[in-house]
Amino acid sequence: MDLIACAQAEVINRHVFFVEWFTGRAGEAELERSIRAFAPDMMMIEPDGTTIGTDAIVGMITGARGKRPADFEIRVDLIAARQLNDDVALLIYDEHQVIDGQKSARRSSAVFSADPNAPEGVVWRQLQETWIST
Helix, strand or coil: CCCCHHHHHHHHHHHHHHHHHHCCCCCCCHHHHHHHHHEEEEEEECCCCCCCHHHHHHHCCCCCCCCCCCCCEEEEEEEEEEEECCCEEEEEEEEEEECCEEEEEEEEEEEEEHHHHHHCCEEEEEEEEEECCC
């Protein structure tokens, strides 16, 4: 298994899901599949420094269905990747969003570990987001 390729596919495909879910086009089956991509002990540090765990992340995603306009966009630019050991990879990527014509961007570093039961073969372990200029 190419751990970095799996982690890159996970980042891209999860953001495709977010667009579909947040605009109300994705169904419950896609949500259930998506949730399997998050480790039970995942930690996310939001751009404002707030730290949340898997339950809060899943709750935030679940509650956001259909909350964005149909033209909501997310573009992901993969910046760097490193395999830290046989089962762990680190990805750095930029996420660009357009919501009602307003652009925002954040740089994220994400740690993934191998998990054959996850949609892309890896689960998110930790994610840290930082606001950047668009």
